[in-house]
Amino acid sequence: MNGCRIKGRAVSSTLIIEMTDSAALMNDPPALRSRLQDDGYLFLKGVLPRAAVLAARREVFERLVQVGEVRAPAEAGIATGGSRRAEEATDLGGFWKSVSEGAGLRALSHGGAMTRIMDTIFGEAPRPQDYMFLRAAVPGRATGLHFDYPFFTRAHDRVVTVWTPIGAVPVSDGPLVVVENSHRYRDLIDPMIGFDIAKDSTRKADFGSDAISFAEQRGTRLLTQNFDAGDIALFGMYTAHGSLDNCSPVGRVRLSCDVRWQPQSLPIDERYFGDDPRGTTGVGYGELNGAKPLTQEWHVR
Numbered sequence: 001m002n003g004c005r006i007k008g009r010a011v012s013s014t015l016i017i018e019m020t021d022s023a024a025l026m027n028d029p030p031a032l033r034s035r036l037q038d039d040g041y042l043f044l045k046g047v048l049p050r051a052a053v054l055a056a057r058r059e060v061f062e063r064l065v066q067v068g069e070v071r072a073p074a075e076a077g078i079a080t081g082g083s084r085r086a087e088e089a090t091d092l093g094g095f096w097k098s099v100s101e102g103a104g105l106r107a108l109s110h111g112g113a114m115t116r117i118m119d120t121i122f123g124e125a126p127r128p129q130d131y132m133f134l135r136a137a138v139p140g141r142a143t144g145l146h147f148d149y150p151f152f153t154r155a156h157d158r159v160v161t162v163w164t165p166i167g168a169v170p171v172s173d174g175p176l177v178v179v180e181n182s183h184r185y186r187d188l189i190d191p192m193i194g195f196d197i198a199k200d201s202t203r204k205a206d207f208g209s210d211a212i213s214f215a216e217q218r219g220t221r222l223l224t225q226n227f228d229a230g231d232i233a234l235f236g237m238y239t240a241h242g243s244l245d246n247c248s249p250v251g252r253v254r255l256s257c258d259v260r261w262q263p264q265s266l267p268i269d270e271r272y273f274g275d276d277p278r279g280t281t282g283v284g285y286g287e288l289n290g291a292k293p294l295t296q297e298w299h300v301r
């Protein structure tokens, strides 16, 4: 896997490998579930309709063209380097909510194809959170290593994160990266039990160390993919993950969304459901990195 960078450093080819494609197991649900349990993640190639992915991509990027952040044609997703978002959308949270709730995007993230996949994963009727983490990462942006546990396990831990590239995301553009076997790191998982990011301001979910140093110290590898439109990756609350740096040589914005799913039969964490979900800290869509103009740095939680 050439061309992978984290915090400005090239990732050596011995440290990073491709995620295993488990799409062939979609016809064998018990085997699919065992794979998720064994590996801590699933990469499912080509399981979403490509046309729906491209329609969602166009819809989101057209909104960013309107605020001067992306050049036309929208679907190419090339950043202008500027932004008029703060001037044109006085309520940045409201702007991002309306982008995140676009009909084309929701047809992809919450539609029939995704629902069938998650039904297969849980073996029972699934329910997605209404709140969505939509991410438009310009070159230079990345997400640090963390577990999702501190954000989404207030009600229970049978929660699965689905990461969906909205268009092709090759390794140069900073896709998701998962730490191989991290779901077995009891020394990190045990002290995290009970940690609620919204209630404990003394701790961060972010590991602080960069993924290269972390993987070297643990003697493990990083897993990623040259993601294509139609692919998804998913993982549970105890799998460490982050992203590669976006170092697109053409200035392309990495567009993806992550949505949490759970069995419908289980209680919900009200923060992430409903018409006006308040999100992790209670600020609604305004608390997300996505709500910032593309010219602004991302915060770390």
Ligand SMILES: O=C(O)CCC(=O)C(=O)O
Pocket (backbone or CB within 6 Å): 135, 142, 143, 148, 161, 162, 163, 175, 176, 241, 242, 243, 256, 258
């Ligand atoms: O897309 C990213 O940058 C990170 C995704 C992530 O942290 C997640 O899906 O939980």
